Amino acid sequence: YKEFVTISGYFEEEKGNNGTKTQVTNEAIHNYCHYGNTSEKGNCNNDYCKMASSGVIHLLKDLKNKYKLDYDKLADYAILWLIYKLKIKENNTVKKLSDFYDKYIETNKDYNNIINGDNMTYKKIIDKKKDLMDMDINEIFKLEAPFNILYYLYHEISDEKSFCTEYSNYANQFVQKFEDLNNDSNNIQDSSFSQILSTLLNDHNNLINKYCKESCSFSSISQFTPKKKPVESSEKGVEEISLPTPEATPSSSSILKTVIPVLSTFSVISLFLGVAYK
Numbered sequence: 001y002k003e004f005v006t007i008s009g010y011f012e013e014e015k016g017n018n019g020t021k022t023q024v025t026n027e028a029i030h031n032y033c034h035y036g037n038t039s040e041k042g043n044c045n046n047d048y049c050k051m052a053s054s055g056v057i058h059l060l061k062d063l064k065n066k067y068k069l070d071y072d073k074l075a076d077y078a079i080l081w082l083i084y085k086l087k088i089k090e091n092n093t094v095k096k097l098s099d100f101y102d103k104y105i106e107t108n109k110d111y112n113n114i115i116n117g118d119n120m121t122y123k124k125i126i127d128k129k130k131d132l133m134d135m136d137i138n139e140i141f142k143l144e145a146p147f148n149i150l151y152y153l154y155h156e157i158s159d160e161k162s163f164c165t166e167y168s169n170y171a172n173q174f175v176q177k178f179e180d181l182n183n184d185s186n187n188i189q190d191s192s193f194s195q196i197l198s199t200l201l202n203d204h205n206n207l208i209n210k211y212c213k214e215s216c217s218f219s220s221i222s223q224f225t226p227k228k229k230p231v232e233s234s235e236k237g238v239e240e241i242s243l244p245t246p247e248a249t250p251s252s253s254s255i256l257k258t259v260i261p262v263l264s265t266f267s268v269i270s271l272f273l274g275v276a277y278k
């Protein structure tokens with residue numbers, strides 16, 4: 001999770017007397033803002049969403065080069081980081097991921113570049129999660145809550161003692177959020193929602209296995225149980241079985257109020273945690 005924190009720190013929103021402004025702390029965020037008919041890379045022009053689009057490429061490139069992750073896993077992390085940045089943005093106007101995709105990914109020429117010398121482009125990686133694009137953004141934001149907790153824990157924890165004594169409450173919050181999503185109607189076998197939830201569970205387990213041997217006691221997670229896909233009837237006139245309308249889970253705003261102010265104080269991350277344990 002070191003890369004999530006690092007790239008998130010490249011740009012952020014700051015509130016001032018004249019409203020909220022996007023501040024750039026690392027000019028590298030402009031490296032992948034290639035819009036329009038220009039032949040050279042452009043500039044994000046302090047556009048938060050353009051910088052988020054550029055940040056996704058930064059993240060994919062770093063994770064592939066350093067950890068050799070498969071493309072499905074890369075797609076999971078790209079979506080998780082993107083919804084995290086959209087969730088914390090003030091006055092976010094994105095209603096569906098397709099809104100962001102059409103405006104900031106489809107038109108960004110850097111997404112057509114091949115990653116790591118093979119035939120997979122950055123855009124094709126994102127396309128692995130196409131089934132999320134037309135979902136209500138608030139449904140996808142449900143995944144941000146457990147991700148936010150892991151983002152914080154991987155950043156803060158340095159030893160088993162601190163995990164047990166100082167951060168056990170966050171670990172238990174993750175369990176509660178995960179259980180809510182495990183029972184969510186969006187958690188369907190082979191769906192992108194379910195795949196991302198599985199990735200979060202694995203990251204949680206890696207953290208517990210590293211820092212919580214036998215000396216800590218946390219709430220346990222029940223078995224991961226995605227729902228079976230709806231069955232289509234072969235008989236004419238019989239409607240396809242549909243899922244009930246999803247209900248909103250509790251907002252993660254309370255977690256963000258605790259987590260984000262802490263994270264924003266760090267400009268250099270010395271920990272090398274997270275993805276290496278996958």
